[in-house]
Amino acid sequence: MATVVVQQQPSIRQPTPPPLPATLALNQPRQSTPVPNKHLPYCPPGPVPSQAQITPPNSPPLRQVASKPTSLLHPPHNYPKLCNSPPIYGINASGLAEALEHYSSQPLPNPSSVFPWLHGLHPENHIQLAFFVARKKSLRRIPRCFRGITIIKAGGDLTRSRIKGAVAPDEILNLSDGNGHGFLECDPREGFSVRNFHIQAAKMALVSDIVIYGDEDTDHRIIKSVAERTASVQRRWRKELENMGQCPETYHTFVLTQPFEDLEHEYPELVAIDSKGQYADRTLDFVQQERREMCAMSKASEISQGVFQGPTPGSYTDPPSTIDDPTYDLYVEASDHASLPDDKLLAAKLKKLECRDDDDPVHLAFPSSGSILPPSWSQSEVTGILRMCRWLYSLTHGTEPADGTTDKDGDIQMTEFRRRPRRVLLHCADGYTETSMLAVAYFMYVEGVPVHEAWIRLHCEKQRNFFAYPSDVALLNAIQDRLLEESPKFVDAKPPSTSAPSWLSKFDGSLPSRILPYMYLGNLNHANNPELLRVLGIRRILSVGEPVSWSEMEMQTWGRENLLMVDRVQDNGIDELTLEMERCLAFIGRGRSDGTATLVHCRVGVSRSATICIAEVMARLGLSFPRAYCFVRARRLNVIIQPHLKFVYELMKWDEQQQEKRGEPVKRELEWATVAREIAAMNRPYARN
Incomplete structure (x- = not known):
């Protein structure tokens, strides 16, 4: 079997483009703005396989010999x-x-x-x-x-x-x-x-x-x-x-x-x-369906008292809302062009909050994730992040002066603070990427927890999906001590000393992607970080064509019955996955029954493993292939899934099989040419020129 090497491209920090208008139509020329922060992986097929190495063609199990289709147009x-x-x-x-x-x-x-x-x-x-x-x-x-x-x-x-x-x-x-x-x-x-x-x-x-x-x-x-x-x-x-x-x-x-x-x-x-x-x-329409799924995945939710994280209103919400929706008192937008707010700006925003009408929200910009890059970190930047955390805490708890200003004698100016707790939305276009640094920093501050615990708790307890840049991980590690020292959790005591878990040294800001509560999609790096997988509740590993590199002790700890390797399936456009799908989905299903999650991975987590995840979504949720494809694509966060032509075709055949199993007449929601055309249009904004 030929070895196919698929390399993950490093994430490149790029300005966030504006969100697509809600009226984008399937049939307009696709000059669309790409979804921010996503990238199209490069998936080379490897060397030419010899005839002996090529996996013999498989036929779907429910139709060993397909009859020739008929047409009402012929003759x-x-x-x-x-x-x-x-x-x-x-x-x-x-x-x-x-x-x-x-x-x-x-x-x-x-x-x-x-x-x-x-x-x-x-x-x-x-x-x-x-x-x-x-x-x-x-x-x-x-x-x-x-x-x-x-x-x-x-x-x-x-x-x-x-x-x-x-x-x-x-x-x-x-x-x-x-x-x-x-x-x-x-x-x-x-x-x-x-x-x-x-x-x-x-x-x-x-x-x-x-x-x-x-x-x-x-x-x-x-x-x-x-x-x-x-x-x-x-x-x-x-x-x-x-x-x-x-x-x-x-x-x-x-x-x-x-x-x-x-x-x-x-x-x-x-x-x-x-x-x-x-x-x-x-x-x-694939483009609109992906955005609906993004909205469902990243919809605003409370990460701490009075502080919510979600997509920018009016961009990916369904139905669209206005930017001045009075649901929140303060909107904090993570922006590539924003500077850290100083005391004067925060005091002005506080005054607007105190004087505003209930249907007139206040807006504030804050630097986006990845915008504070080494070697630019300085004491003033760390102080600016802390200032923002203190200010948000005072707004949402109503316990201290919110502006932090001092009078001419150097004493804290005890301006009367309106005690009604405020509601704050941290927002960006996709609902998770640009706000991740501020959200994790604030959670660390308000809960008094180190960065590794904040990350896991936000993902597991608060059910937030995250992608951040490696520079954000380094930044949060660097300012961790100051965040904990000033945390309201430790007003009269010192924060306990903590040691970073070993998984954090391998952590680049991306967790495996939670597709369903019991199924994650990830890459080989995720699979080779078993300690991280354990804290996420993942207890089973499904390796599609790429074995994990674990020690014998780690294998025994997990139990070999919880590891499944699908061999002889490469990303070469030749090998098929159809005959492996039932076995893979049964393995995932046993984890679901046990109340544990399964990581499905290949090398990059975009083609072979994504195909298996789409098949599970189709089987479990009863979705057609186009809808399941958009469902998984939205939840893969910053990496665009890329099942190749043959895998997509197999999934359309799998759709037929699922309809038969449910006792439904076979009917495609979209035809092959239309599906392919839509995928090409979705990927065009990310194509390398």
């Missing part, structure tokens, strides 16, 4: 012929709805039948060909087990009147070149990737019947021209494949004969964006 005898040469057929709204409904209920072909073709096998891309098909040139052939439906909107304006899954003509057809086969050449000519999500819509058009439509503003001549071009391209492409010795299927071109408004009225479930440009609520 097209039941549809009127609008043109003889090239052949073009008409289809009305009800016919299209029935065809799409039938298509979504047809099982996808087994992965071994469509890969590596879906990876992209350009004849000039020798790296890709050498990795996948060097010993089996037959694998280059277009699979005959697909029969999809591709919808093209003539004119290409996808911001309104868009049918679900519709694409623009230039996503499928080469409109600028009259020569060649006419389909867009989508397979990459160079480079190697098992994550070519962006080419899947064009790939599927090669094995699809194609439906053309327009909206009320689309000239019928444009619709006719696109349909004629499509039908000609299909016919020419079939002849080319025959000349290459293949026996291709015959695919057809259809034109929607009713106005889009009729389809919108009669079959609203088929509409992604209506004729007025309004996003349809029933349509699943």
Whole structure:
């Protein structure tokens, strides 16, 4: 078996971009602002595996042999012929709805039948060909087990009147070149990737019947021209494949004969964006779904008396709220551009709090996590953090003067402090990253606990998910003694001496990601920190392709029955995980029954282990693949999960199996091409140029 090395990229401190507007739609050009603080891991596949090393293809256990999918569009005898040469057929709204409904209920072909073709096998891309098909040139052939439906909107304006899954003509057809086969050449000519999500819509058009439509503003001549071009391209492409010795299927071109408004009225479930440009609520959009899941995960909660931590109101809340929501008296925003507030500023904010109306919150900015970097730490910065902690404590407890100012004689100015306890929200765009340093520092101060205990208690007792920068860990360790000395817990006594646990020396600011209360997703570094795992309540380790490096004593302490190694599964786009899923989920389930948590890990915690976690979420929560994918992606915090094409395809097959187990008819919420297109759009803002 080839060894695939996947390296985690170091976190880079970057300014937090503003949150996306709540009106972002699936079909707008994806010029979206990325979710702050996330990064796309680099996952190289390793050396080319020899034939003996390649894991034999597996078929899903519930369908050893998948039947060839049928289509209501083939043969097209039941549809009127609008043109003889090239052949073009008409289809009305009800016919299209029935065809799409039938298509979504047809099982996808087994992965071994469509890969590596879906990876992209350009004849000039020798790296890709050498990795996948060097010993089996037959694998280059277009699979005959697909029969999809591709919808093209003539004119290409996808911001309104868009049918679900519709694409623009230039996503499928080469409109600028009259020569060649006419389909867009989508397979990459160079480079190697098992994550070519962006080419899947064009790939599927090669094995699809194609439906053309327009909206009320689309000239019928444009619709006719696109349909004629499509039908000609299909016919020419079939002849080319025959000349290459293949026996291709015959695919057809259809034109929607009713106005889009009729389809919108009669079959609203088929509409992604209506004729007025309004996003349809029933349509699943990955970008918006990820943000809804982020909101659910990081929603504001109380970490100490009167102090809450959560996302910035109006950014990721669902439904959106306004920044002046009077739920809180004071909003403290963690910002890259903020300076440590001084006594004068805090006194001014206190005065505003005392004089304000109840529906007029006060706002204050504080430096974000990672913005106080070595070697800039100074006594004044430490004093500024302590000043903020004291001030927040006085606001929320109403026990001491809150401004900390002195009169001209040097005595504390005992300005009367309004005794009503205040409510404070520490907020940032994602609800956890930028505020982590201040939240942990304040918790240490108010509870009188060292940094390692604060981190664990916030995660376990307060159920907050955290990501911080290594510099924050170093900073909090450096100021720990002063925070404890001035803690209100030790007014008349010295804080007890504490020694740091051994796990803290390996801690870089990221805990394993809590996906479900009983299941964590992490990397190999997390797995090789067993003491940290114990304090998190993790008692079982599921290693997917990457063994832990533990001592024999540690193995015995945990018990070998609590360790499961899934071998011979690499992140190479060849090995499958389907046959391992039941075993993995049974292992996770035993931990759930025992009231303990399982860490699922590979090397980086984004592909193999993320695939297992998505499968568990689908099985346990009954979610479709697209919803489970967004669920896990949001909870992986700063690291973007990256199951490759084949794993994603397997998970869509797993979705079918789960529906069968629940006794439900099989029906995909989104088709393969749409899922791949959405994942590509989500990842585009993070792509390396």
